[in-house]
Amino acid sequence: MRWDFASVFDNTDALLVGAAGTLRIFAICLVLGLSLGLIVGLGRYSRNRWLHIPATIFVEFFRNTPVLVQILWFYFALPILLPFQISPLAAASLGISLNSAAFSAEIYRGGIQSIETGQWDGARALGMRWGQAMRRIILPQALKRMLPALTNRAIEIFKMSTLASAVAYVELLQQGKLIASLNYNPIEAYTAVAVIFFVFLWPLVQFSYFLERRLRRDE
Amino acid sequence: MAYQWDFSPVLANAPLLVEGLVNTLRITGTALAFGVALGLGLALLRLSPRRFLSWPAGFVIEVFRTTPPLVQLFWFFFALPILVGIEMTPFVAGAVTFSIQSASFFAEVFRAGIQSIERGQWDGARALGMRHDQAMRRIILPQAVKRMIPAFMERAIELMKTTTLIATISYADLLFAANEVSQKTFRPLETYTVVALIYFVVIFLASQVARLVELRLARSGESTVH
Structure with a gap:
C-alpha cells in the first residue's frame, strides 16, 4: 500500500469549500449557543419559579439526549409540523446551538454562583438595581472564571459541527466523503480531513490549557 | 390544518426499537470496558518519568481528544481496513473508535485522580519499602479511584451519547432503528420523538x-x- 496524497491535493478546492462550511456553522452555533446559554443560565439561577422550571427542563432535556438525535429530529421530524422545509444548515445549527446552550447555561450559572454575596451587597449599597449589578459587577468577574470552560465548549462545538454531514450539509467531513468516493482514496482523504481538524483545533486546545493554568495561578 | 399525531405505527415496530436499544447498550458497554482499561494504561504511561513512554501516550491522548469522533470513526471504518488489509464490521470499527476515544478522556480522569493524591502517601509507601508500581497499585490507585468516580460516570454518559454516531456507518443501534422505522411507517415525527424520549429516559x-x-x-x- 502506497500513500498518495496527490489525489487529495487535486481537490483542494473542495476541501476549501468544506472548511468554509465548517467555519460558518461553527460561528453560527458558537454565537447562538453561548448567547442563548446565558439567557437559560440566568433562568436557572433565578429564584422565580416561572423562569427556573422551564430553564431546568430545557437544560435537562438537551443535556440528556444525543446531539445527533436532536439534529435528525429537527431535520426529519420538525418540518412535518411546519409549513416550510428546513435546510441541512438550519437543522444542524438548531441541534448544535440548543445543545450547546444547555451545556453553557450550567457554566454561566456555576460562574455567577461562584461570586461572593459581598459583591451583590456592595453593588446594592451603591444603589444599583439587580440588572445593573449583574451587568456591571457580577458578570465581568464571573466571565473570567468561566473562560476556560467556555473555551472547552467552543472546542466541543467545533467537533460537533461534523455531525452536520449526517444531513448532507457541506462541511469538511462531507467533502472528505465526496473526495474519497470520487477518487477511491479513503485513506488519504480521511487522514487529510483528520489532520485539518487537528490543525484547527490544536491551538484552541492549547489556549484552553493556558487559560486553565492562568486561572489556577490567579485564584 | 393541525397535524394528526399517530403513534400506533411506531408502537407496532417496538421490537425493532428494542433491538436497537440493546445494540446501543452493547456498543456502549464494549467501548466502556476497553476504554477504561486502555485509559488507565495511557494515564500510567503518560505519568511515567521516561520520555519514550510518556510522549507517545500524550500524543495519542491529544490526537483523540482534539479531533472529532465522527472523523475518527470514518477513518477506522473506511481507511484502516484498506491500510491493514482486514475486514471491518461497523460494530468493530465503532468499538475500536469509541474505546480509544473514550480512553483518551478516561486517561485524563485517571491522571487528575492520581495527581490529586498527596505526596505524603508516596513518601509513606516508599518508607515501607514499596517500589513505584507497588505504591501505585496498593496505595495510590485505590484512593484515587474513589475520587474519580463522578468524573468517570460523566464520561460514561458522554460515551453513550457518542455511540449514536455509529448509526452513520449502518450499525443497527437505536438511532439507526429510528431511521428504519420512520422510512417504513412514513411517520418521522412520531418515530424520532419516541426515540429521542427513549434516549432521554x-x-x-x-x-x-x-x-x-x-x-x-x-x-x-x-x-x-473533574
Whole structure:
C-alpha cells in the first residue's frame, strides 16, 4: 500500500469549500449557543419559579439526549409540523446551538454562583438595581472564571459541527466523503480531513490549557 | 390544518426499537470496558518519568481528544481496513473508535485522580519499602479511584451519547432503528420523538444515579476531581 496524497491535493478546492462550511456553522452555533446559554443560565439561577422550571427542563432535556438525535429530529421530524422545509444548515445549527446552550447555561450559572454575596451587597449599597449589578459587577468577574470552560465548549462545538454531514450539509467531513468516493482514496482523504481538524483545533486546545493554568495561578 | 399525531405505527415496530436499544447498550458497554482499561494504561504511561513512554501516550491522548469522533470513526471504518488489509464490521470499527476515544478522556480522569493524591502517601509507601508500581497499585490507585468516580460516570454518559454516531456507518443501534422505522411507517415525527424520549429516559436515569453517587461521596468526605 502506497500513500498518495496527490489525489487529495487535486481537490483542494473542495476541501476549501468544506472548511468554509465548517467555519460558518461553527460561528453560527458558537454565537447562538453561548448567547442563548446565558439567557437559560440566568433562568436557572433565578429564584422565580416561572423562569427556573422551564430553564431546568430545557437544560435537562438537551443535556440528556444525543446531539445527533436532536439534529435528525429537527431535520426529519420538525418540518412535518411546519409549513416550510428546513435546510441541512438550519437543522444542524438548531441541534448544535440548543445543545450547546444547555451545556453553557450550567457554566454561566456555576460562574455567577461562584461570586461572593459581598459583591451583590456592595453593588446594592451603591444603589444599583439587580440588572445593573449583574451587568456591571457580577458578570465581568464571573466571565473570567468561566473562560476556560467556555473555551472547552467552543472546542466541543467545533467537533460537533461534523455531525452536520449526517444531513448532507457541506462541511469538511462531507467533502472528505465526496473526495474519497470520487477518487477511491479513503485513506488519504480521511487522514487529510483528520489532520485539518487537528490543525484547527490544536491551538484552541492549547489556549484552553493556558487559560486553565492562568486561572489556577490567579485564584 | 393541525397535524394528526399517530403513534400506533411506531408502537407496532417496538421490537425493532428494542433491538436497537440493546445494540446501543452493547456498543456502549464494549467501548466502556476497553476504554477504561486502555485509559488507565495511557494515564500510567503518560505519568511515567521516561520520555519514550510518556510522549507517545500524550500524543495519542491529544490526537483523540482534539479531533472529532465522527472523523475518527470514518477513518477506522473506511481507511484502516484498506491500510491493514482486514475486514471491518461497523460494530468493530465503532468499538475500536469509541474505546480509544473514550480512553483518551478516561486517561485524563485517571491522571487528575492520581495527581490529586498527596505526596505524603508516596513518601509513606516508599518508607515501607514499596517500589513505584507497588505504591501505585496498593496505595495510590485505590484512593484515587474513589475520587474519580463522578468524573468517570460523566464520561460514561458522554460515551453513550457518542455511540449514536455509529448509526452513520449502518450499525443497527437505536438511532439507526429510528431511521428504519420512520422510512417504513412514513411517520418521522412520531418515530424520532419516541426515540429521542427513549434516549432521554435512559441517559437521564444514568445522570441521576451519577448525581446520587456524587452526593454520597461528597457526604463521606471524599473530594472529587473533574
